[in-house]
Amino acid sequence: MPGYCMNSPAIQRVYLFGTCLIDVFHPAAGLASVQLLEREGIEVVFPEEQTCCGQPPYNSGYDEEARAVARQVVRRFSESIPVIVPSGSCAGMLRQHYPSLLADGPLADAARDLAARTYELHEFLHRVLQVRWQDHGDPVKIVMHTSCSARREMGVREDGLALLRQLEGVEVCEPESAETCCGFGGTFAVKMSEISAAMATDKCRAVQATGADQLLSSDCGCLLNIDGMLRKQGAHLPAEHLAEFLWKRTGGDTP
């Protein structure tokens, strides 16, 4: 676990690990993450040589393929600065799983070092940088879905909510049974599609029952799953990545 006693003014540079889902499906969330960090005076290093964290094959049992990708991440993010990840599940992969995945190879120490300086974006903004924001938007009610990895593996549920609560015009709520998985689970959604759909159906119902105007999450996988089903059902509940929402509400402009 990384420490939070770091003297935040001392942090001048961080890495951003963009994640593959953000790269392809939610690029605006990636850009918002960069901008949120830069606004705090932090230089964001974005290594071009990045792809994915390796979680899809890892969770499917294909450790060798996952390891090859993990090695690449460890090598590319080797400078001793924090690695910021705008996703609970990819951050969890780096922090909780790389050390054991790479334990038996030459990168064992480097993997442990990387794990210790990996942060989920909102955790970093809230706990390390301790940002203070002004809200610039109209009153809105949002429903926040915290992913299971953000909640359990990373323990950062409170960070996302705390940032949202800084925004005066934003009424924040969570769906009933907020702690229950939305049914995404990566390849699980395809391999066990019926179970996944049953779980997603319940999550969609709970999310809609809040009467919120907008759905937020800091994990793209969950967003794709819940939003995908809501759109299929013809529901009108726009979904957005938390970082993007936070950036827009706090005065950020679009690129």
Place this chain on the structure above:
Amino acid sequence: MSGFTNHPDQDFGVRIHDALGDAELRESFHGAMTFLRDRRRAQFPDPEALETLRDSGAAIRDRALAQLPDLLEQLEDRCRHNGIQVHWAETAEDANRIITGLIRAVNGKRIVKGKSMATEEIGLNTALEAAGFTCLESDMGEYIVQQAHETPSHIIMPAIHRNKASIARQFAEQIPDTPYTEDVDELIGTGRRVLRRAFAEADVGISGVNFAVAETGTLCLVENEGNGRMSTTVPDTHIAVMGLEKVIEKLADLPDLMRLLPKSATGQAITTYVNMISGPRRDDESDGPRQVHLVLLDNGRSRIYADRQLRATLRCIRCGACMNHCPVYERLGGHAYGTVYPGPIGQVVMPQLFGLDHAGKLTQACSLNGACGEVCPVRIPLPDLIRRLRHEGVSTDPASPVRGHGRQRRFSEALIWRVWCFIHTRPPLYRLVTRVATRARHWLPPLPRAWTRHRAPLQPADRSFQEMMRHREDRRS
């Protein structure tokens, strides 16, 4: 009727489909699981104290496992000293043969059994029937399930899938002189009358064991109905069956485990009965069994024990909390798994006992959300173990410690990950692929039906994040 099989993977998809389509079943499980989760939460109001207690629970079980061979020897020794006869069973068949032999030796006719998952695991009832004995289940839930020729759907609450009305119907049909009633107290009263008679007449009582204390040779058994106490004290012969991992080092280890087990299982501070069995009736005592036997069951546990990571499986104290908190179990119920142990712990134990060729598919019914690992009172890293078993399922390593390893490997899937890896370890190629995907986003081949049947199609953005960042850099410089 659902039953256990040695091939849980067979028709797993069909059972999943049927379970999800059964609205009544889903309602029952949703209600019951919500109730149990709330009760558990109320028992652990202080999260920090809970985590400390879980640390202790895990440490106690770990310490016992670390010295398992010695503790088992000590247990055998202390038990013999207390007058308990100890039998070792390497396989389910061995255990059934030993138990049948013991019953024959005392010329047993009427057998009652307290709730025991170990005896479910070895299929004791079927074995006894084949040998010409009938054995009456005396736990109310087990009794209901047995009478209906079903199998338990939960390790703590075997009849949780049944509602009042169906039990009322069953009792009215199957128990003579029983009028139809949905009054729960009356239903329980009816069941009890039958069971009381059976206890009074029984000559052999069979039970499970929750913990066996090596230091003192004491068998600890917790329960709520008193049927465990009846089964272990009224008949002349008591046969206890336990998985060999249930041994703990000393009596002082018991309090913390008891602080964890009932609260995690049913949300009770303590069970109604806590039985500490330390031997048969002594000469100066007027009741109690004249013979007590302990059957120590291996049935694949030694193999689990041999692997450092998988060994954590054996810490399990069978509380059921992992299934109560599993969103998949809640939606499927226990029968869909087709296994004695359903839910997360079942997904970890069963593939190891039956082999990944017969039960490897079970490991796929998990979104790795981590709810089970978060509540396990002895900190078994269930999601990690499920992932590990997925790995063994597709592993081509001949040294894999799990039976049936590699048998879940499909050429097509292996190829997909090979190609995936090829692309993702070559950033320039990856960028080319994402460039094509974003440019051709309106003409991409559709995703698997498994995704699109329930969700709108996925569409890449018009530019990738990496591309945006490159443009940004260019503009700046």
